[in-house]
Amino acid sequence: MNNITLNKNLKPASEVEPVLKVRDLNVAFNIPRGQAKILEGVNFDLFPKEILALVGETGSGKSVTARSLLNLIPGRSGETKGQVLFAENDLLLMSDKELQRIRGNRISMVFQNPQSSINPVFTLGEQIFRLIRLYLSAAVEDLKQKTHCSQKQAIETIAKEKLNEVGLTDIKRTLKLYANEISGGMAQRYRIAMALISSPEILIADEATSALDVTVQAHILKLMKDLCKNKQTAILFITHDLGIAAQICDRVAVMYAGRIVEIAETKKIFANPLHPYTKGLLKAVPKLGKNEPLSFVPGIIPDLVNPPVGCRFHRRCDHIMNICRKQKPESLKFEDNHNVSCFLYKQNHKENRHE
Amino acid sequence: MKENPMAMQTDSYDIMAQKVIQEHRKVKWFQLRRLLKRKAAFLSLIILVLALVAVLFAPWIAPYPEQGQGAVNLEHRLQAPSPSYFLGTDVYGRDMLSRVIWGGRISLFGGVCIVFFAALIGVPLGLWAGYNEGISGAVISRVVELFLSFPSTLIAMAISILIGAGWFTAIIALIIPWWPWYTRLVQGEVLSIKQTLYVEAAQMLGYGKLYIIFRHLLPNIMTPVLVMILLDLGPAIIAIGLLSFIGLGTQPPMADWGLMVWEGAPNILSEWWISIVPGCAMFMVVIAFNIFGDALKDIFDSKG
Amino acid sequence: MFHVFYTNKITKKTDMNNPLIKLEQVNTWFPNNKSILGKPKFWIKAVSDVNLNIIEGECLGLVGESGCGKSTLGRTILRLAPLYSGRIEFMGEDIGQLDGKVLKPYRARMQMVFQDPKASLNPKMTIFKVLSEALHLNSSVAKENYLEQAVKLLDLVDLRPEHIFRYPHEFSGGQQQRICIARALATNPKFIVFDEATSALDVSVQAQVISLMKNLQKKLNLTYLFISHDLSIIEHVCSRVAVMYAGQIIEVQDAGSLFDTPRHPYTKALKNAVPIADPESRKELGILKGEVPKLSDPPSGCHFHPRCDYKKDICSKKNPIVYKIDENSWVRCHFQEELWQQGVLINSKESL
Ligand SMILES: Nc1ncnc2c1ncn2[C@@H]1O[C@H](COP(=O)(O)OP(=O)(O)OP(=O)(O)O)[C@@H](O)[C@H]1O
Ligand SMILES: Nc1ncnc2c1ncn2[C@@H]1O[C@H](COP(=O)(O)OP(=O)(O)OP(=O)(O)O)[C@@H](O)[C@H]1O
Ligand code: SF4
Numbered sequence A: 001m002n003n004i005t006l007n008k009n010l011k012p013a014s015e016v017e018p019v020l021k022v023r024d025l026n027v028a029f030n031i032p033r034g035q036a037k038i039l040e041g042v043n044f045d046l047f048p049k050e051i052l053a054l055v056g057e058t059g060s061g062k063s064v065t066a067r068s069l070l071n072l073i074p075g076r077s078g079e080t081k082g083q084v085l086f087a088e089n090d091l092l093l094m095s096d097k098e099l100q101r102i103r104g105n106r107i108s109m110v111f112q113n114p115q116s117s118i119n120p121v122f123t124l125g126e127q128i129f130r131l132i133r134l135y136l137s138a139a140v141e142d143l144k145q146k147t148h149c150s151q152k153q154a155i156e157t158i159a160k161e162k163l164n165e166v167g168l169t170d171i172k173r174t175l176k177l178y179a180n181e182i183s184g185g186m187a188q189r190y191r192i193a194m195a196l197i198s199s200p201e202i203l204i205a206d207e208a209t210s211a212l213d214v215t216v217q218a219h220i221l222k223l224m225k226d227l228c229k230n231k232q233t234a235i236l237f238i239t240h241d242l243g244i245a246a247q248i249c250d251r252v253a254v255m256y257a258g259r260i261v262e263i264a265e266t267k268k269i270f271a272n273p274l275h276p277y278t279k280g281l282l283k284a285v286p287k288l289g290k291n292e293p294l295s296f297v298p299g300i301i302p303d304l305v306n307p308p309v310g311c312r313f314h315r316r317c318d319h320i321m322n323i324c325r326k327q328k329p330e331s332l333k334f335e336d337n338h339n340v341s342c343f344l345y346k347q348n349h350k351e352n353r354h355e
Numbered sequence B: 001m002k003e004n005p006m007a008m009q010t011d012s013y014d015i016m017a018q019k020v021i022q023e024h025r026k027v028k029w030f031q032l033r034r035l036l037k038r039k040a041a042f043l044s045l046i047i048l049v050l051a052l053v054a055v056l057f058a059p060w061i062a063p064y065p066e067q068g069q070g071a072v073n074l075e076h077r078l079q080a081p082s083p084s085y086f087l088g089t090d091v092y093g094r095d096m097l098s099r100v101i102w103g104g105r106i107s108l109f110g111g112v113c114i115v116f117f118a119a120l121i122g123v124p125l126g127l128w129a130g131y132n133e134g135i136s137g138a139v140i141s142r143v144v145e146l147f148l149s150f151p152s153t154l155i156a157m158a159i160s161i162l163i164g165a166g167w168f169t170a171i172i173a174l175i176i177p178w179w180p181w182y183t184r185l186v187q188g189e190v191l192s193i194k195q196t197l198y199v200e201a202a203q204m205l206g207y208g209k210l211y212i213i214f215r216h217l218l219p220n221i222m223t224p225v226l227v228m229i230l231l232d233l234g235p236a237i238i239a240i241g242l243l244s245f246i247g248l249g250t251q252p253p254m255a256d257w258g259l260m261v262w263e264g265a266p267n268i269l270s271e272w273w274i275s276i277v278p279g280c281a282m283f284m285v286v287i288a289f290n291i292f293g294d295a296l297k298d299i300f301d302s303k304g
Numbered sequence C: 001m002f003h004v005f006y007t008n009k010i011t012k013k014t015d016m017n018n019p020l021i022k023l024e025q026v027n028t029w030f031p032n033n034k035s036i037l038g039k040p041k042f043w044i045k046a047v048s049d050v051n052l053n054i055i056e057g058e059c060l061g062l063v064g065e066s067g068c069g070k071s072t073l074g075r076t077i078l079r080l081a082p083l084y085s086g087r088i089e090f091m092g093e094d095i096g097q098l099d100g101k102v103l104k105p106y107r108a109r110m111q112m113v114f115q116d117p118k119a120s121l122n123p124k125m126t127i128f129k130v131l132s133e134a135l136h137l138n139s140s141v142a143k144e145n146y147l148e149q150a151v152k153l154l155d156l157v158d159l160r161p162e163h164i165f166r167y168p169h170e171f172s173g174g175q176q177q178r179i180c181i182a183r184a185l186a187t188n189p190k191f192i193v194f195d196e197a198t199s200a201l202d203v204s205v206q207a208q209v210i211s212l213m214k215n216l217q218k219k220l221n222l223t224y225l226f227i228s229h230d231l232s233i234i235e236h237v238c239s240r241v242a243v244m245y246a247g248q249i250i251e252v253q254d255a256g257s258l259f260d261t262p263r264h265p266y267t268k269a270l271k272n273a274v275p276i277a278d279p280e281s282r283k284e285l286g287i288l289k290g291e292v293p294k295l296s297d298p299p300s301g302c303h304f305h306p307r308c309d310y311k312k313d314i315c316s317k318k319n320p321i322v323y324k325i326d327e328n329s330w331v332r333c334h335f336q337e338e339l340w341q342q343g344v345l346i347n348s349k350e351s352l
C-alpha cells in the first residue's frame, strides 16, 4: 500500500526521502479589498520519524498552510498554487475521491478545538468502531481467528487498546459517552486516538494542545513522541509554545507573513537564531523562574493585500538595508540543516546558495 | 507616529465615517459582483426580472388581457402557435401567452407570500426558541416537531378543506405547515451562535434577551434564512399548483401555472403547448430561484 | 484626559488592605437535569467552597487543570454563572444575591476578556458599535460623546482612530484582543477577569498585550484576575497565584515563591509538566498519573488523593484544613508541614 519504502537502517535525516515535499506553495484569498496573498512561496520537507514545529506570529498563515496540505481550501474562496508532493503525487491536483482516500487515512489532522470536532450525535464508541471497521478490518479478522470471539468483541478489544495508548482509563464507560460529556483533555486524547487508527504516515496537529493544561499536555506530547519513534509517523506540530518546540521537536520552521523565514534543527535555532524575527520571537518567550521583563517585536503583521515589497519583515526590522525594500530574500543555506531567508547572511554565503 | 486623538477636529470624524460607509458599500458591491460573474446566476436574475416585469405589467403586456383573466374565445379553440396567438390557444380559445402572464400573477405572488409569511412567523419563533431553553422554548420546539412529523402537503390540504377552496385560502393553508421549517433552521443556527463569546460578552454588559436576539443573533442568521427563502420559492409555486389541481386552490376561469399544466395534460400529445408553455414558465422560474439561491449560498459560505 | 474613567457611581471607600473582592464559601453548581420535572439528577460542582480575597490593585493568577472550574469561578465573581451558595463581596458589599437592575452598576465595574478574541467580537458590528454597546453601561458618558470616547479608548489600547469603523475580521489576533480590552475598559471597571486572554496569541504578540495590560493596570488602578495555563506567563504577570484543582482552591502563594517552593503536591506536578523553551535541557515532562476527577462526584476527602504520591489513609477520609503560610498565602493539604520539612516538593528544582 505504501509507495514510500521507509528506510529501516536509518541514514542521517538529510538522506532519507521526505514523506511530504511542499514546493512553492502560494495561497491567496479573494476579499473585498482585493487579493490577500496569505502564503507566498512556502517550501519545506517533512521527513518520516520527525516532528517539525511550525511557529510564527498570529495570522501568519500557519493554519492555512496546514489546511492547504490536505487541499482543504475551497477553490471558490481562494487560489492555491504550487505543489504538495505526497508519495510523488501532487495533493493539489487530486480529485476529491482520491483525496478522500488520503485524508484521515494516510494523513490525519487534529484541530485545536477537540470537542467541536467530535460528532455530538453518536457515542464515542460508535464513532471509533466505525473507523476500526474501515481501516483495521485485517486486524479485526486476525483477532477473531486467534481468540475465537465475535466481530463485535474483536472491534471493542482493538478500540480499548487504541484508547489505552492515549492514556484514557475506564474505557468501557467512556465508550458509552457523548462528546459533551467528556472534558477537553479527554476529548483531545480521543481525537488523537481516532487520528491514529489508520496509522497515518503524517499527522498534522494544529495547536492541538493549546487549550489544555500542562499536565494533560505533557501526556499528549509524550504520546506523540512515542508515535514518531515507534510508528515512523511524521508530525507537523503547529504551536505558539516554544517550550513544546524545544522539548519534543526535531526541527523548527518559523513563519512570518506567509513565508518560512527560517528553518533549522531545534538546537541550532535556539542556540543561534539568525533571522531578526526569530530573534525577537525567542526573546519574547517568558521563562519560568527568571522574572525579567518580556520583550517583543514592535509593530504588527503587515497587510497582506498590499504586502511590503521585498522582505515582508522590513518595516519592523532593525537591520534593514536598501536591498530589503526591493528584493525578496531567497532561502539561503547557512549551514547544514539551517536555512534562513534574510539578506544579512547573503554576502558571506553567496557560494552555497540553496537551490 | 501616533496621533493624539484629542487634537483631531470633530468634523474629521464625519469624514472618517463617510469613508467607512463608502468602503462598506464597496463590500456589498463586491459580493454582488461576484454573484453576477457567475453566468448562471446572472441569467437567472434576468429571467426573474423579466418574469416580475411581465406579471406586474400584465394588463399592458398581455396581448389579450381579458382572455388572460378567463374570457372565452370559442372560435379560436386549440390553435397551434401562430403570429396572432404566439403560444397558441387553449380549449376555450384563450391566448396562452396572456394566460401564462396572468397565471404568473397568482403563482409568483402566492409563492412570495407563502415564503415571506412563513419566514415572518418562523424566524422570530426560532430566535426565541433557540435562545430560551425554558418552557416557552420547549413548547415551540414541540409544536415544530409536531408539524414536521406530518407531510406538509397533507396538512395544507386538510386546512384547505377546512377553510374553503380558493387561491387566497390555498396560500394561507400553505403558510401554516411551512413556517416550522424556518423555526427549525433558525433555532439550530441560534443554538450554535448563542455559545459564542460575543453573546456572552453582551450578557456580561448586562443586556437583556430581546436586545441580544435582535442585535447579535438576528444579523448573524440572516444569510441562511435568505438563502432558504430563495430556495423555497420554487417549491412554494409548485405547491400552489398542486392544491389548484385537486380543486382546492385557484378556481377556474382563473388559473395559476400549476393548474394550467394539469389542465393541458390530457391533450399533451395533440395540443402539447397547453401544458408545455406554463410548464416551461414554471420550470424556468423555479430553476432560476434555485440557481440564484445556490450561488448566494456559495458566496456567503466561502466568506467564513 | 481619563477623567471619565474615574467618576464612580459606587462611592464606597476601600482601604488598600481591604480586599476588593472577597469570596466566602462560594459554591457554583450546575444542575444536570435530564428529568422532565426539573429536578436535577446530579450537580456538577464546578466551584466548591472557595474562600479567596482579591486585593485592590493586584493581579491574581489562577491556574489549574483543564475543566477544573477556573472560568466558572471567574464568571461566578462577575455574576454570570449561577451562585449556588456563599457570599461574594465587591468593595464591601454583598453582590451575591443581587439581580437585574440593581446589579447593573456593578456589572460596569467588573469586566471580562475572553480567550478567543475573534469569537468574542460580533462579525457584523464595527468596532465603534462594539465599543458604544459597552459605553452604554457607563452612565458618565453622554450619547453624543460616544465617538470621542471610543477614539480615546482605542488610543488607550494603542490602536489608531481610523480603525474605528472597521469590522473585526480586518484586524490581526493581537489587535482583536486589544479591542476586547478596550471594550472591557469602556465601562470604567475596577476589576477585569482575563480568561486565558493571551493563549491564542504567539509569544511576541502576547508580550505586547501583556505589557499593555500592565500599563493600563497602573494607569487606571485596575485589579486583575488572570486565568491561564501558561505558568511562565502567570509568573511574569501576576503578583499572587491561586492554584485550583477539581473545583477547589488548593494553594495560594506569591508568584515569586509559588513555583520555587510549591507547597502542594499538585502544584509540584504542574511545575514539572512545563515544557522549558531550551532544547539543551530536555527532560521527561512530568505526567500526572490517573484520570481527571469528575466534578459531579469528586473524590472524598482531599480531591487530589487518587493521584497523589504522598497520600495516606486520612487523605481519602478527611477534608484537609487550610494551612496558613502567611497573611496572603495558604495551602490545603494534610501533610503540608511534613512534606515541607522533608523538602520533597522542591527537590526537582535543579532539573529546570
Ligand atoms: N477563508 C479565508 N478567507 C480570507 N482570509 C482568510 C481565510 N482563512 C484565513 N484567512 C486569513 O489568512 C491569514 C492567516 O490565517 P491563519 O489562520 O493561517 O493564521 P495562523 O498563523 O494559523 O494564526 P493563529 O496563530 O492565530 O492560529 C489571516 O490573516 C486570516 O485572516
Ligand atoms: N453552563 C454550564 N452548564 C453545565 N456545566 C457547566 C457549565 N459551564 C461549565 N460547566 C462545567 O463546569 C466544569 C468547569 O468548567 P470551566 O469552564 O470552568 O473549566 P476551566 O477550568 O475553565 O477549564 P479550561 O481550562 O478547559 O477552560 C466543566 O466540567 C464544565 O463541563
Ligand atoms: S531581509 Fe532585510 S529586512 Fe528582512 S529580515 Fe533580513 S535584514 Fe531585515
Ligand code: SF4
Residues within 6 Å of the ligand: C264, C265, C266, C302, C303, C304, C305, C306, C308, C309, C310, C311, C312, C315, C320, C332, C333, C334, C335, C336
Ligand atoms: S492531603 Fe493527602 S492526598 Fe491531598 S495533597 Fe496532601 S498528601 Fe496528597
Ligand SMILES: [Mg+2]
Residues within 6 Å of the ligand: A062, A063, A064, A206
Ligand atoms: Mg491557526
Ligand SMILES: [Mg+2]
Residues within 6 Å of the ligand: C070, C071, C072, C195
Ligand atoms: Mg476556561
